[in-house]
Amino acid sequence: MTYWSFRLMMGLGFAGMAVAAAVLWRLRGRGSEHDEDRVSHRYWLWAAATVLFMPLLANSFGWIFTEMGRQPWLVMGLMTTRTGVSPGVTTFEVATSLAVFTLLYGALAVVMVKLSLRYGRAGAEHVPEDASFDPGERSDDDEFVFTY
Ligand code: HEM
Numbered sequence: 001m002t003y004w005s006f007r008l009m010m011g012l013g014f015a016g017m018a019v020a021a022a023v024l025w026r027l028r029g030r031g032s033e034h035d036e037d038r039v040s041h042r043y044w045l046w047a048a049a050t051v052l053f054m055p056l057l058a059n060s061f062g063w064i065f066t067e068m069g070r071q072p073w074l075v076m077g078l079m080t081t082r083t084g085v086s087p088g089v090t091t092f093e094v095a096t097s098l099a100v101f102t103l104l105y106g107a108l109a110v111v112m113v114k115l116s117l118r119y120g121r122a123g124a125e126h127v128p129e130d131a132s133f134d135p136g137e138r139s140d141d142d143e144f145v146f147t148y
Contacts, residue, residue, distance in 0.1 A: 005065040012058035019051045 026038045039048075070076060074084040 001068045002065055005061040005068065009058045009061040009065055012054045012061065016051050016054040016058075019047050022047075 023039055023044070026044070072080050072082065074081050
């Protein structure tokens with residue numbers, strides 16, 4: 001557990017940095033009208049979508065790494081995990097709250113992904129042809145446009 005969670009934590013961190021470095025390299029010397037074409041291939045878009053999940057996964061693996069690595073201690077050399085178990089909380093209560101949190105966050109994740117896909121697709125189709133991305137040329141009544 002500790003062997004692989006540490007390597008996954010680090011690997012995901014380095015992989016994220018590698019993608020960022022590759023995008024910067026592709027965009028080097030930018031200033032032309034067609035800058036976005038340099039990273040618009042499906043390959044880059046998939047990399048951009050994938051990289052979003054890397055910090056979340058790296059954080060989770062880092063957490064698993066520390067939690068597993070310090071067993072059987074809660075406080076190294078002073079307090080074991082066994083002695084840290086709360087006597088007033090039953091297995092049923094722990095299992096129930098874990099199940100409720102899992103269901104709740106699972107449902108929120110489904111909603112989030114569905115909404116992201118819906119608005120992502122709609123946004124790509126609905127950006128007006130003459131939309132200005134220049135803040136100086138925009139008025140408060142203009143439709144929102146996605147820019148980066
Ligand atoms: C070269 C890359 C990395 C190295 C060398 C590294 C190293 C470490 C080490 C040594 C620990 C254990 C700390 C302890 O003993 O308490 C740790 C924990 C952790 N790491 Fe990493 N890490 C790296 C990348 C990352 C990345 C990219 C993330 C997240 C984006 C991350 C998130 C975490 C988290 C959340 C913990 C648990 C902290 C805790 O519970 O105290 N790490 N890491």
